[in-house]
Amino acid sequence: NNCTDNCTASCTIECQNNGTCAGNDTCTCTDGWTGDICDTPNNCTDNCTANCTIECQNNGTCAGNNTCTRATGWSGARCTIGCTGMFSNQTTYTTDTNPISLVLADVDSDNQLDIIVANYGSNNVGVLINGGNGTFLAQITYTTDTNPYSVVVVDVDTDGKLDIIVANYGSNTVGVLLNAGSGTFLAQTIYTTDTNPSSVAVVDVNSDSKPDIIVANYGSNDVGVLINAGSGTFLAQTTYITDTNPISVAVVDVNSDNQPDIIVANYGSNDVGV
Incomplete structure (x- = not known):
């Protein structure tokens, strides 16, 4: 089955890039890889789960299923769009009337x-x-x-x-x-x-x-x-x-x-x- 010690006896596929066979011809991929045999880079490094195929930017973290948890100040599927969160809450200064x-x-x-x-x-x-x-x-x-x-x-x-x-x-x-x-x-x-x-x-x-x-x-x-x-x-x-x-x-x-x-x-x- 070409999986060496990473696979169970029922695994007939090769898990690449340090992926491990989970049985029934499925692989558990390490961070940064996805695909049936963990051969597709997801460019998310440690910010992503195994099934993330998008890159979360600007300190966003992958929440799985190709979605990102966004850091404050960013929006969009990949956290690349600045939003109203780019402004902090107002600081007020007293004036006189009207x-x-x-x-x-x-x-x-x-x-x-x-x-x-x-x-x-x-x-x-x-x-x-x-x-x-x-x-x-x-x-x-x-x-x-x-x-x-x-x-x-x-x-x-x-x-x-x-x-x-x-x-x-x-x-x-x-x-x-x-x-x-x-x-x-x-x-x-x-x-x-x-x-x-x-x-x-x-x-x-x-x-x-x-x-x-x-x-x-x-x-x-x-x-x-x-x-x-x-x-x-x-x-x-x-x-x-x-x-x-x-x-x-x-x-x-x-x-x-x-x-x-x-x-x-x-x-x-x-x-x-x-």
């Missing part, structure tokens, strides 16, 4: 992204400094006008430090909080907008190398452009008519003429304006 908009930017120049959040219900912005390894310190708050709705972070006074610009929906203003260094900010300077500013962008629209403020005024159906006058100060807005309830604004060169254009989502009239 945080509605946030941006991540390195405001203290340590090459780590910090969190800046507009707290709509408490009339302030919170700054959570990055503590390293994806952790954040408790927020420091800075007063805004009523109902800060949208926040961006841009160096508006060209001093190499990122400043905070916030659209104050309830008081019809935008606030500019200049960076005082080390991730701290001066009290806001406010500039009048039209009714219910809901979105703000900061882009150099007049090609003078100073970023200007563009704001969508939801309640008055227009966008306002506040030109940077230098040193982080801004001129009174010039307004441009939109359709009904502009709620979001972006500024990008859409016609390739090297001049930034304004694109606005008009919530109340179901269109976008360019």
